[in-house]
Amino acid sequence: EDQVTQSPEALRLQEGESSSLNCSYTVSGLRGLFWYRQDPGKGPEFLFTLYSAGEEKEKERLKATLTKKESFLHITAPKPEDSATYLCAVQAGSNYQLIWGAGTKLIIKP
Amino acid sequence: NAGVMQNPRHLVRRRGQEARLRCSPMKGHSHVYWYRQLPEEGLKFMVYLQKENIIDESGMPKERFSAEFPKEGPSILRIQQVVRGDSAAYFCASSQSSGGTEAFFGQGTRLTVV
Numbered sequence A: 001e002d003q004v005t006q007s008p009e010a011l012r013l014q015e016g017e018s019s020s021l022n023c024s025y026t027v028s029g030l031r032g033l034f035w036y037r038q039d040p041g042k043g044p045e046f047l048f049t050l051y052s053a054g055e056e057k058e059k060e061r062l063k064a065t066l067t068k069k070e071s072f073l074h075i076t077a078p079k080p081e082d083s084a085t086y087l088c089a090v091q092a093g094s095n096y097q098l099i100w101g102a103g104t105k106l107i108i109k110p
Numbered sequence B: 001n002a003g004v005m006q007n008p009r010h011l012v013r014r015r016g017q018e019a020r021l022r023c024s025p026m027k028g029h030s031h032v033y034w035y036r037q038l039p040e041e042g043l044k045f046m047v048y049l050q051k052e053n054i055i056d057e058s059g060m061p062k063e064r065f066s067a068e069f070p071k072e073g074p075s076i077l078r079i080q081q082v083v084r085g086d087s088a089a090y091f092c093a094s095s096q097s098s099g100g101t102e103a104f105f106g107q108g109t110r111l112t113v114v
Helices: none
Strands: A003-007 A010-014 A019-026 A030-038 A045-050 A056-059 A062-066 A070-075 A084-092 A104-109 B005-007 B010-013 B019-024 B031-037 B043-050 B053-056 B065-068 B075-079 B088-095 B109-113
Touching: A003 A084, A010 A019, A019 A030, A019 A084, A030 A070, A045 A056, A045 A062, A070 A084, B010 B019, B019 B088, B019 B109, B031 B075, B043 B065, B043 B075, B075 B088
Parallel strands: A010 A104, B010 B109
Antiparallel strands: A003 A019, A019 A070, A030 A045, A030 A084, A056 A062, A062 A070, A084 A104, B005 B019, B019 B075, B031 B043, B031 B088, B043 B053, B065 B075, B088 B109
């Protein structure tokens, strides 16, 4: 069964303290791995798509990487406005739907 | 270029009533997806539609739930005879194609069944 697991469930950091969020997946025939950010009471906001192992993408303080089993979202010198829930999802095989992890709630303290 | 528009943002229904949730995709997008999110849980796929066609409804309960995406107008997710367990946030997303491209989400409709 296709599955996506995110860890940790929650992460509290001081402003400026870099860290990484993990998304591990077990799927047949990965077509794409997606990272989204979700603020309370809002819809997910698209961040990155990764298609193949070894691929990396960056946006401001965020960098996403992909291996054959997992993806990391690295956050460098985070600021309080980076506080949100970060969601990972995969599309695999012939399925159209995205399979989602439960998310990592990131809290950055000033 | 407006994003994905969902309305209403909040909807309260009594048990047994019908709920209609609307979603207008981004301009140029012909693929629409509906998801349900319970508090502290991940998004769960419900249904995938293209104009006038249901492509995949494997995540949608067989009874009481239906979805459409007519040639003209928004996509509609309809829940008949709502029960308390239907209370959740319902999100709509749209994309230009189905194959590994990013989907853009609306702000969601929060349904509360009392």
